[in-house]
Amino acid sequence: MEKQSVTIYTVAREANVSMATVSRVVNGNQNVKPETRDKVLAVIKKLNYRPNAVARGLASKKTTTIGVVIPDITNDYFAELALGIDDIATMYKYNMILTNSDADGSSAIKVVQNLFAKQVDGVIFMGHDIEDQLQAEFSKATVPVVVAGSLTNDKNIPSVRIDYEQATKEAVSFLLKHGNKKVALLIGSRETTINKFNRIPGYKAALKQAHVKFNDSLVFEADDSYENGYKLAKQMVKKGITAAFVSDDSSAAGLLNGLTDSNVKVPEDFEIITGNDTKLATITRPTLTSITQPLYDVGAVAMRLLTKLMSNDNDDEEKQPVILQHGFEERQSTR
Amino acid sequence: MEKQSVTIYTVAREANVSMATVSRVVNGNQNVKPETRDKVLAVIKKLNYRPNAVARGLASKKTTTIGVVIPDITNDYFAELALGIDDIATMYKYNMILTNSDADGSSAIKVVQNLFAKQVDGVIFMGHDIEDQLQAEFSKATVPVVVAGSLTNDKNIPSVRIDYEQATKEAVSFLLKHGNKKVALLIGSRETTINKFNRIPGYKAALKQAHVKFNDSLVFEADDSYENGYKLAKQMVKKGITAAFVSDDSSAAGLLNGLTDSNVKVPEDFEIITGNDTKLATITRPTLTSITQPLYDVGAVAMRLLTKLMSNDNDDEEKQPVILQHGFEERQSTR
DNA sequence: ATGAAAGCGCTAACAT
DNA sequence: ATGTTAGCGCTTTCAT
Numbered sequence: 001m002e003k004q005s006v007t008i009y010t011v012a013r014e015a016n017v018s019m020a021t022v023s024r025v026v027n028g029n030q031n032v033k034p035e036t037r038d039k040v041l042a043v044i045k046k047l048n049y050r051p052n053a054v055a056r057g058l059a060s061k062k063t064t065t066i067g068v069v070i071p072d073i074t075n076d077y078f079a080e081l082a083l084g085i086d087d088i089a090t091m092y093k094y095n096m097i098l099t100n101s102d103a104d105g106s107s108a109i110k111v112v113q114n115l116f117a118k119q120v121d122g123v124i125f126m127g128h129d130i131e132d133q134l135q136a137e138f139s140k141a142t143v144p145v146v147v148a149g150s151l152t153n154d155k156n157i158p159s160v161r162i163d164y165e166q167a168t169k170e171a172v173s174f175l176l177k178h179g180n181k182k183v184a185l186l187i188g189s190r191e192t193t194i195n196k197f198n199r200i201p202g203y204k205a206a207l208k209q210a211h212v213k214f215n216d217s218l219v220f221e222a223d224d225s226y227e228n229g230y231k232l233a234k235q236m237v238k239k240g241i242t243a244a245f246v247s248d249d250s251s252a253a254g255l256l257n258g259l260t261d262s263n264v265k266v267p268e269d270f271e272i273i274t275g276n277d278t279k280l281a282t283i284t285r286p287t288l289t290s291i292t293q294p295l296y297d298v299g300a301v302a303m304r305l306l307t308k309l310m311s312n313d314n315d316d317e318e319k320q321p322v323i324l325q326h327g328f329e330e331r332q333s334t335r
Numbered sequence: 336m337e338k339q340s341v342t343i344y345t346v347a348r349e350a351n352v353s354m355a356t357v358s359r360v361v362n363g364n365q366n367v368k369p370e371t372r373d374k375v376l377a378v379i380k381k382l383n384y385r386p387n388a389v390a391r392g393l394a395s396k397k398t399t400t401i402g403v404v405i406p407d408i409t410n411d412y413f414a415e416l417a418l419g420i421d422d423i424a425t426m427y428k429y430n431m432i433l434t435n436s437d438a439d440g441s442s443a444i445k446v447v448q449n450l451f452a453k454q455v456d457g458v459i460f461m462g463h464d465i466e467d468q469l470q471a472e473f474s475k476a477t478v479p480v481v482v483a484g485s486l487t488n489d490k491n492i493p494s495v496r497i498d499y500e501q502a503t504k505e506a507v508s509f510l511l512k513h514g515n516k517k518v519a520l521l522i523g524s525r526e527t528t529i530n531k532f533n534r535i536p537g538y539k540a541a542l543k544q545a546h547v548k549f550n551d552s553l554v555f556e557a558d559d560s561y562e563n564g565y566k567l568a569k570q571m572v573k574k575g576i577t578a579a580f581v582s583d584d585s586s587a588a589g590l591l592n593g594l595t596d597s598n599v600k601v602p603e604d605f606e607i608i609t610g611n612d613t614k615l616a617t618i619t620r621p622t623l624t625s626i627t628q629p630l631y632d633v634g635a636v637a638m639r640l641l642t643k644l645m646s647n648d649n650d651d652e653e654k655q656p657v658i659l660q661h662g663f664e665e666r667q668s669t670r
Numbered sequence: 671a672t673g674a675a676a677g678c679g680c681t682a683a684c685a686t
Numbered sequence: 687a688t689g690t691t692a693g694c695g696c697t698t699t700c701a702t
Contacts, residue, residue: 007694007695007696008695008696008697009695009696017672017673018672018673018674019673019674019695019696019697020672020673020674020675020697020698021671021672021673023696023697023698024671024672026696027697031671031672032671032672033671033672036671036672050448050451050452051452051695051696052393052452052454052694052695052696053452053453053454053696054389054392054393054398054453054454054694054695054696055393055678055694055695055696055697056695056696056697057389057678057696058387058389058390058393058677058678058679058680058694058695058696058697059677059678059695059696059697059698060678060696060697060698061678061697063389065432065453072418073408073414073417073418073421074411074414074415074418074614076409079408079409079414080409082408083407083408083409083435086408086433086434086435087435090434090435095432095434095449095450095453096432096433096434097400097430097431097432097433098421098431098432098433099421099425099430099431100418100421100422100425113385114430115430116385117385117386117387117388118388118389118400118430119387119388119389226614226618253618257618257620260620279409279561280618283561283588283592283615283618283619284618284619284620285592285595285619285620342678342679342680343679343680343681344679344680352688352689353688353689353690354679354680354681354689354690355681355682355688355689355690355691356687356688356689358680358681358682359687359688361680362681366687366688367687367688368687368688371687371688386679386680387678387679387680388680389678389679389680390678390679390680390681390694391679391680391681392680392694393678393679393680393681393693393694393695393696394679394680394681394682394693394694395680395681395682395694396681396694671702672701672702673700673701673702674699674700674701674702675698675699675700675701676697676698676699676700677696677697677698677699678694678695678696678697678698679694680693680694681692681693681694682691682692682693682694683690683691683692683693684689684690684691684692685688685689685690685691686687686688686689686690
């Protein structure tokens, strides 16, 4: 019950100084005589005093806590971004409140509002589905928000990511050059910004360059998951498709295994390129040819950007999207 | 700068009531005349008032935030536990501060102390390496701590898990029955409670039952990771080992691929059983025979237990470990 | 270099 | 049913 009974006041009395001095010592303020500092430090140690971060947050209006929204913590793509975020956050002494936006009955908006209510100093949002209402919430937020590993069409919401359009184009062009006539595109919802304005245009650009007509039925929408990829294998084969660019690695792994289990040989009869380059891409057999991207860095850079925004308050320069370089690695799922 | 300028006081004034009444409305206290409630609610909506959780936390000494320690967010085992934790936490209106204990320079103890400083209402600890000093920290904590997916040898620290000793024994016995003379055990550090007091004894029990002499050089220690498993493949083959029980799925997947890449056929020439039954076990080819366990439930039950402990204060009944049922699923990595 | 005192925004007795 | 008031534990002017 007597949670945290030793307060700054206890220390002050015990050390014969005012709370202000104790506060200064705790916060590393230089205006304290060395002897006083040592005396206070000794008492702090003796009493095992630990500052109450909640009280500190209320008084200073800074919680040294950020909010991180993640659609699915068990998806390697987001987990690897989160690792980068957390490492840098730790480095800057921030904690992160992590919330699954896919969780039971909690819309992303509620989740974000709750984060703001907890007075987080900033938010990193992961996920592709950023509806207008959510963007509005971000815009009127009093703390900075950074989107990691995706993007919105609101120019005022900074993001850290790769060039998804160009990456998609490269992958699809590669598949086309191998003589595949029917190249599928497997993505999440077509209505998300990343798919509507980046991946689908990239896909179309590749087709155009190869003088292949766009066929809408070759675009597959499915939530990112192994199971969904697996299920689509038969459908694709039935349609005469011989290659696919899959944005999510779990889906790509599912597709691969679905094909293999249907006795379709990869890469001989079907080529796959995946988009995220998580560990999964090298665990499957055959391994997955992939667009490569520095996932950890995307998270880490997003967090770095957030720290800047949290201190600068209003530097519009910082709102530019940060585009990291992507690459391409041929593995066993392409010829 | 004017972060959260509308406070409970603003609402009170605007609605011509006292802050206490507003507080009652916000907290769903029944002692408010319906008309008053409506009036206040209207003002809240109009002003878009959102209670400041930090102030609330300071005044009430409850933050509705729990701390969750995870060794590696990109390891499916922990990620799936975390998913269960988060779902139940959300259900009970708790947020979770997630901290990677493997992160740069942050020992588990510091991480936990920081969590307490943030006044979390409880902690769920994941990870196998729980040294004495950390256990001491848990014991003197003023808020409850639950270990999920592992255990300590301190009877006063509740845990939610499966019977690792029995599970290991079953797996190893299975391998022995298939005529394997040299069965390896691949685990993390032998000094962790889970390995020292559960898995190794389970391994030994199986050997004893089959009248096979324990050979210490068949026990391999390596941090859970795909790479470590992969590297060990050659060593194991060189030693004439023909089967292994691997506690972690990433390591098992690595071992499997390492063997395959060395032209050792699984399961014909080498059998593998893995211990965690994450999604990885069905993604590899061949798929991995596995001890099955309800990972999501382990997390979910741990969180449920924590909520009980957080409200009951001191019910010693609740400190009993919760042992969930495990199973065994034969897949393609055993004959 | 140090202290006094006023909050931060809320909850929780205690009155009425 | 509603209001008054005293904190919660700290930071931060403002004095000295």
